[in-house]
Amino acid sequence: MQYRVRHITKYAYGAPVSLCYNMAHLLPRDTEHQRCLNQKVRIYPLPVYQNENTDYFGNQTFYFSIQEAHKKLEIDVTCDFDITPIDLDAYRAKSITSCGQLRAFMQSPRTEAEHLAKEYLLDSPQIRRSEDLRNYAKEIFSDEKNVLKATLEFTHKLFSEFTFDPNTTTVATPLEQVLAQRSGVCQDFAHLAIGCLRSVGLPARYMSGYLETLPPPGQEKLIGVDASHAWFAIFLPELGWVEFDPTNDLMPSDQHIVTAWGRDYADVTPLQGVIFEGGGSQQMSVSVDVRRL
Incomplete structure (x- = not known):
């Protein structure tokens, strides 16, 4: 496409x-x-x-x-x-790492990719690990669970429990406030997901770019109404960085366009x-x- x-x-x-x-x-x-x-x-x-x-x-x-x-x-x-569309079924078939295994790999990296991923376990300018974030996510990311399946479940949890509302947050709103009020925008949801993942010992990074939006059936697409978008990615040894969009409850395939990635919004x-x-x-x-x- x-x-x-x-x-x-x-x-x-x-x-x-x-x-x-x-x-x-x-x-x-x-x-x-x-x-x-x-x-x-x-x-x-x-x-x-x-x-x-x-x-x-x-x-x-x-x-x-x-x-x-x-x-x-x-x-x-x-x-x-x-x-090029991502074969999401192939991702699911190849995903074999459990959350406990990934935490162990991050403690004792075996490959260059795992060493580089360790940076995304740390606090960053706009994302701080916390006990509240850990408590919100720890049951989903238990040791025996497959990482990809757990992240899909967590993405759906955010989508179900949070309301998209651009009037409740700014670029400086703390994650604890977003978690408490259960509302925000795509940047907040990406930051919250990353903060939760890092708080349970899993590496995650911030993705910035664009998302194709389609008008309702029978209506013409307006010019200039799209917006920058944000989502997150988690590292898996067998797959590399795998992306998830909690704002839309999906794994990006061919409608997400990447411009940059980093530790959080401040980097990009x-x-x-x-x-x-x-x-x-x-x-x-x-x-x-x-x-x-």
Whole structure:
């Protein structure tokens, strides 16, 4: 399946910004099941400096600097992807590791992949392990349970017990509050799942990207109504990193497009930077469109 993703971010400032430095995680990355066919970045005003690089996690980053006064900033990124569907039945057939075995492997890694996965057991800027998170998940991830089956069960638990509500959280809402109020958005659900998995001794990482959304039958798809999406992945020695989407209660196959992954949202923020002046106020709008080619 081939997709075109267009992601437009606009800023309007209360007063002219004299100088800004920015870093974006908006460029695609190639994976085992995903290949970027082409990409185009347009920025207004034109940057005086721009450069592409790769971060610690292997994600593509885009740096740019604007050194002229401006009251508006627009970043327009268009990428084409080719997605190969994941054979989820094959994943289930090959999954043999139990939760107890995976915990033991993480204590005494045998392979390079297991050594690298240990990093995703640790606390990160926005995810802290806790007893509350452990208690919420420990029964599902008992030693004898198959990891993949247990994670599917846990994904369904989050989907069933939490309500999607963008008005109840911000990017800084603590996991304990999300757990208590049982509501949030995809980022919260991904963070909560990762925090629970790490709290029971299993490695998990944050996935950032896009999800194709389809209009109701008979209605035309509107432009710009899609959004960035977040989900999580857990490491299995026999399969590598396997992805789960608790917001939609499924394992991603060919409708999830990956832009970046890391320990949590702080590692892969779509756009971050520093501005000088600007009047102390700003308004941001984001438009995302995911279309099949």
